[in-house]
Amino acid sequence: MWLTSILILVGLALIIFLLSLWPRTRALRKLLLLVFSVGVIFWLQPALPIRGLDFWLPVATLALVALGWLLTSKAEEREVRATLVNTGLVISTVLLIALTRYVSLTGWITPSRPPQTLIVVAVLCAIFAVLFLLFIFSRRVPLGAGALVAAMLAILLVFVVLKLPALTQWISEVLRGWNGQSRELASSIDLRWLGFSYIAFRLIHTLRDRQSGRLPAMALDEYFIYVLFFPAISAGPIDRSERFLRDLRKPFIPAAEELGGASKRLVIGLFKKFVLADLLALIALNGTNASQLTSTGWAWLLVYAYALQIFFDFSGYTDIAIGMGLLMGVKFPENFNAPYLKPNLTQFWNNWHMTLTQWFRAYFFNPLTRALRSAKKPVPVWLVILITQISTMLLIGLWHGMTLNFILWGLWHGLGMFIQNRWSDWTRPLSTRIQQKPALNRIVTIFTTLLTFQFVAMGWVWFALPSVQTSLDVFTRLFGMGG
Amino acid sequence: MNGRFLRNVFIKGLLLFAAFNLIWAAFNPSPGNISAYNLILRGRERLPFGEDSASSYNLSLYDLDAMFASLRLAGAPKTPDEFRVFVIGDSSSWGTLLRPEETLAGLLDKAGLTTEDGRTVRVYNLGYPTLSLTKDLMVLDIAMQYEPDLILWPVTLESFPRERQLESPIVANNSDRVAYLIERFDLGLDAPVNEASFWDSTIIGQRRALADLLRLQLYGVMWSATGIDQTYPTDYEPAARDLEADESFGDWLPPSIPADGLVWDVVAAGMQRAGEVPVVLINEPVLVSAGANSDVRYNFYYPRWAYDQYRASFESTCTANDWTCLDLWDVIPEERFTNSAIHLDPQGEAILAGKIIETGVIK
Numbered sequence: 001m002w003l004t005s006i007l008i009l010v011g012l013a014l015i016i017f018l019l020s021l022w023p024r025t026r027a028l029r030k031l032l033l034l035v036f037s038v039g040v041i042f043w044l045q046p047a048l049p050i051r052g053l054d055f056w057l058p059v060a061t062l063a064l065v066a067l068g069w070l071l072t073s074k075a076e077e078r079e080v081r082a083t084l085v086n087t088g089l090v091i092s093t094v095l096l097i098a099l100t101r102y103v104s105l106t107g108w109i110t111p112s113r114p115p116q117t118l119i120v121v122a123v124l125c126a127i128f129a130v131l132f133l134l135f136i137f138s139r140r141v142p143l144g145a146g147a148l149v150a151a152m153l154a155i156l157l158v159f160v161v162l163k164l165p166a167l168t169q170w171i172s173e174v175l176r177g178w179n180g181q182s183r184e185l186a187s188s189i190d191l192r193w194l195g196f197s198y199i200a201f202r203l204i205h206t207l208r209d210r211q212s213g214r215l216p217a218m219a220l221d222e223y224f225i226y227v228l229f230f231p232a233i234s235a236g237p238i239d240r241s242e243r244f245l246r247d248l249r250k251p252f253i254p255a256a257e258e259l260g261g262a263s264k265r266l267v268i269g270l271f272k273k274f275v276l277a278d279l280l281a282l283i284a285l286n287g288t289n290a291s292q293l294t295s296t297g298w299a300w301l302l303v304y305a306y307a308l309q310i311f312f313d314f315s316g317y318t319d320i321a322i323g324m325g326l327l328m329g330v331k332f333p334e335n336f337n338a339p340y341l342k343p344n345l346t347q348f349w350n351n352w353h354m355t356l357t358q359w360f361r362a363y364f365f366n367p368l369t370r371a372l373r374s375a376k377k378p379v380p381v382w383l384v385i386l387i388t389q390i391s392t393m394l395l396i397g398l399w400h401g402m403t404l405n406f407i408l409w410g411l412w413h414g415l416g417m418f419i420q421n422r423w424s425d426w427t428r429p430l431s432t433r434i435q436q437k438p439a440l441n442r443i444v445t446i447f448t449t450l451l452t453f454q455f456v457a458m459g460w461v462w463f464a465l466p467s468v469q470t471s472l473d474v475f476t477r478l479f480g481m482g483g
Numbered sequence: 484m485n486g487r488f489l490r491n492v493f494i495k496g497l498l499l500f501a502a503f504n505l506i507w508a509a510f511n512p513s514p515g516n517i518s519a520y521n522l523i524l525r526g527r528e529r530l531p532f533g534e535d536s537a538s539s540y541n542l543s544l545y546d547l548d549a550m551f552a553s554l555r556l557a558g559a560p561k562t563p564d565e566f567r568v569f570v571i572g573d574s575s576s577w578g579t580l581l582r583p584e585e586t587l588a589g590l591l592d593k594a595g596l597t598t599e600d601g602r603t604v605r606v607y608n609l610g611y612p613t614l615s616l617t618k619d620l621m622v623l624d625i626a627m628q629y630e631p632d633l634i635l636w637p638v639t640l641e642s643f644p645r646e647r648q649l650e651s652p653i654v655a656n657n658s659d660r661v662a663y664l665i666e667r668f669d670l671g672l673d674a675p676v677n678e679a680s681f682w683d684s685t686i687i688g689q690r691r692a693l694a695d696l697l698r699l700q701l702y703g704v705m706w707s708a709t710g711i712d713q714t715y716p717t718d719y720e721p722a723a724r725d726l727e728a729d730e731s732f733g734d735w736l737p738p739s740i741p742a743d744g745l746v747w748d749v750v751a752a753g754m755q756r757a758g759e760v761p762v763v764l765i766n767e768p769v770l771v772s773a774g775a776n777s778d779v780r781y782n783f784y785y786p787r788w789a790y791d792q793y794r795a796s797f798e799s800t801c802t803a804n805d806w807t808c809l810d811l812w813d814v815i816p817e818e819r820f821t822n823s824a825i826h827l828d829p830q831g832e833a834i835l836a837g838k839i840i841e842t843g844v845i846k
Contacts, residue, residue, distance in 0.1 A: 256486040263489075279697070283704040288538065298708030305704075 003274055012036050013327040020252045029252055033225045038093045040230040045194040047111035051179045054111045057193045063127045068203045069223040071151050072210040075139040077217040086221040091124055148211045155200050163402040195233040201359055202227045206241055208363055216242050231324035235317040237335040237355040252329030262326035269319025272312040280309035287466045290474050299477045306464050307457040343448040345420045348456055365392045385421050390414035409462035416455055508684040514696055515548030521558025524703035528583035529608040531699055539713045540705035544695040545656035551625055556607045561630050566602035569609050569626050571619050572637040575767055575825045576610025585829040590836035599846055613651035614642045616749040621660055623753050631760050637767035639825055640793040641784050643745040644733055648672055668752035719822045723783045724774035732789035740792050747800050763844045764808045766797050768815040770824035782824035814838050
């Protein structure tokens with residue numbers, strides 16, 4: 001995201017902050033959050049070479065979110081009037097955006113000229129009709145667990161399709177064919193769907209919590225705002241719905257504290273992202289320079305630069321999102337807590353992209369651990385740990401992309417955590433004795449912190465590079481064996 | 484935290500920012516001399532220049548102090564047994580499409596030459612890819628502090644027209660230096676006026692230059708790590724062999740180059756600035772095409788009439804001033820030129836280096 005885009009988003013957040021200062025305009029907060037969040041997914045959607053797709057993907061996002069709400073809300077808790085008003089707001093926003101095809105706003109609101117208005121109206125009507133029928137139907141016959149599971153599987157399927165280059169390339173070819181565009185120019189990056197990864201996480205979270213009966217009742221606008229909240233649309237954090245709702249429903253009366261806190265996070269975030277991360281990006285390891293390295297020392301420097309760049313980039317975005325959230329009365333959970341200063345890999349993952357790891361812990365790691373532990377045939381503890389750690393980290397790797405390198409990165413961390421777990425278990429008596437000697441304990445902590453950072457930094461070699469061979473070449477270079 | 488505290492933070496921040504800017508503008512420091520090159524970064528083999536920074540790990544900037552400070556030369560104190568040679572000039576000296584060791588300077592340096600008194604010949608590349616003898620004079624002026632024993636100065640007609648001397652960005656953005664040289668050597672050029680305001684001297688006014696300086700240091704990491712300082716496309720547009728039947732050279736038309744059209748006064752200033760240090764003026768090789776309309780033009784740059792007159796002028800001026808000159812305009816076969824009528828491939832550079840060594844000017 002460009003600095004200008006972020007500043008505009010901050011501007012939107014400030015509008016809500018300022019309007020919330022006065023009791024009369026305070027009630028506009030939810031409405032503006034809904035309209036801004038819907039508008040932003042069109043505005044931030046990257047331009048795509050397939051005609052109209054950069055308009056239809058945000059429309060599909062809205063349809064998915066509406067479907068998610070229908071599946072997760074209980075019929076008796078839905079307010080018909082409010083739902084219709086909010087639906088009207090969303091549709092009006094989309095129509096207004098579509099109408100910009102008649103004014104010179106292309107590139108300002110949408111990345112390319114919106115499709116013909118009649119087609120947009122027809123598609124919106126069709127989506128509305130289907131969802132309305134579902135709305136009516138679900139009032140009579142409550143949707144069962146099967147529908148929720150099917151929806152989760154469908155989201156996962158879309159996710160897999162988007163992350164598999166071969167499949168996206170094929171779909172691009174098909175879409176290009178429908179559009180009368182050259183199939184030969186199809187590419188796997190033709191289907192970049194703004195924020196789908198994070199939207200998918202939030203949708204699955206609500207579907208799963210609905211299934212387990214933990215999901216709080218949410219009105220349509222609240223659901224839309226939760227899933228599409230614009231500060232967190234492209235890079236998280238992944239908030240939990242019940243926590244988010246508490247902030248959203250609480251009357252927001254801005255005070256200097258919010259403004260001060262928000263400003264601080266925004267300044268820190270902008271500095272991290274646009275000064276530190278962008279400067280480090282000039283010297284960070286990448287697919288091009290990996291094959292140009294001529295010495296071991298410099299190779300290490302590039303790997304460390306990448307480790308710091310990805311941290312400052314990602315945590316910078318988080319700071320900006322938290323800052324924007326504070327301006328609108330939403331206090332996002334923290335996503336990073338000095339992860340490179342942690343003395344072991346488990347603690348690193350407890351402090352790196354925390355909301356993602358918490359999501360996987362809640363919806364994969366813990367259920368899998370419970371299932372293995374309660375299996376009829378007892379599974380040894382060490383095997384439970386091995387299976388759960390590796391499978392969780394593999395999934396986190398695959399979430400970043402379905403390539404061999406991301407799989408190896410997941411394996412690297414999964415095995416690393418397993419070994420660390422076993423080592424900690426084995427050396428527990430020794431650790432206890434060391435902890436009783438503060439000076440020695442400090443030295444050991446420094447050493448293990450450096451070791452953990454080193455392990456994580458080396459893991460980024462898999463993550464940053466496009467192929468296994470290039471990664472192996474870099475490892476060879478790192479250990480002084482390069483040609 | 485209350486509103487008053489926030490207001491105070493804001494006002495204090497603003498005041499500090501204004502104060503830093505004013506102090507910076509008042510003292511007008513030259514941060515270009517502060518460099519990580521030759522300290523923690525490997526010194527560059529040639530002056531920084533590059534448009535595609537992300538892949539060339541190089542960039543074009545206008546701070547000559549910073550540019551020189553990034554060179555290996557700046558971190559190489561001269562030893563008594565060193566015979567120091569500088570190659571100045573345009574992109575053909577700098578080495579477009581050539582790796583540092585393939586340039587004229589690189590090849591001469593690698594040739595293992597020693598002087599008659601037993602000193603080792605060390606050759607440094609101070610070429611810069613713009614065609615202006617005034618730019619060469621500016622580079623030479625700075626280079627003199629690094630104690631050269633010999634200067635090789637490849638030139639070509641395209642660098643000579645008087646009206647083009649101040650056009651290149653590196654010259655235009657160093658107006659004080661150029662104005663000083665024009666005044667000192669009484670050159671027939673209109674001294675540029677430095678129109679920078681006080682505002683331009685503040686940190687905000689100099690943000691581009693400061694950012695360039697920082698990027699130069701960061702790209703130094705990549706240069707040190709990879710040894711790459713320009714992009715080497717596998718495919719490029721070769722220099723034109725089939726030419727237009729056009730007899731013009733810029734605004735000049737036959738039959739003759741305008742009197743005083745060539746800046747021999749700038750060359751003379753270079754000789755004067757070098758003082759006791761010998762300078763060898765080299766008319767650098769150009770592509771001599773055998774393609775369409777090659778009876779009208781030698782190549783894309785030069786119509787025959789203009790280039791022939793330039794060569795005659797080159798010879799007569801050298802003779803009249805008793806300068807050491809080498810006219811090597813046609814020593815390189817046509818197939819050894821790359822993307823321009825003055826850019827050579829590694830084999831072409833090797834031929835040129837051999838020719839220069841043969842002449843015995845490095846002794």
